Amino acid sequence: MPKVKVYVTLKPGILDPQGATVAKALKSLGFRDVEDVRIGKFIELYMSDVEEDEIPQQVEEMCRKLLANPVIENYSFEIEK
Amino acid sequence: MPKVKVYVTLKPGILDPQGATVAKALKSLGFRDVEDVRIGKFIELYMSDVEEDEIPQQVEEMCRKLLANPVIENYSFEIEK
Numbered sequence: 001m002p003k004v005k006v007y008v009t010l011k012p013g014i015l016d017p018q019g020a021t022v023a024k025a026l027k028s029l030g031f032r033d034v035e036d037v038r039i040g041k042f043i044e045l046y047m048s049d050v051e052e053d054e055i056p057q058q059v060e061e062m063c064r065k066l067l068a069n070p071v072i073e074n075y076s077f078e079i080e081k
Numbered sequence: 082m083p084k085v086k087v088y089v090t091l092k093p094g095i096l097d098p099q100g101a102t103v104a105k106a107l108k109s110l111g112f113r114d115v116e117d118v119r120i121g122k123f124i125e126l127y128m129s130d131v132e133e134d135e136i137p138q139q140v141e142e143m144c145r146k147l148l149a150n151p152v153i154e155n156y157s158f159e160i161e162k
């Protein structure tokens with residue numbers, strides 16, 4: 001079954017309060033070398049009965065329609081066979 | 082500034098209601114080939130003033146202490162120079 005790994009990240013410049021909180025928590029745990037943290041989503045899709053060459057187009061559409069908010073997020077994906 | 086990409090995923094067998102909801106939504110949008118969806122975290126760490134060979138050990142410790150819950154989640158990471 002083909003597996004697709006989708007990475008959704010906030011665009012540069014978009015505030016990431018969750019990341020800022022994690023950066024602060026890491027520093028207070030003693031990890032003083034951490035400068036910045038950005039938190040995104042890592043989505044694994046398992047697909048069946050699909051022509052392999054249709055996957056990129058389908059996943060692109062899924063990202064635009066549901067998985068990412070293209071106004072504030074970037075996305076990329078990798079297909080594993 | 083070295084950048085570390087951390088992937089946090091739910092262990093196999095752990096229920097993922099968020100993933101199940103996304104799978105259902107994708108199907109109702111017409112993506113009928115989607116069998117299963119698992120949602121994890123994609124964390125980007127920007128580090129400074131750190132010896133490169135210390136990074137793996139530090140990130141491993143960050144994952145165990147804060148970024149992942151080792152009871153229900155797996156983690157892996159990649160270091161970009």
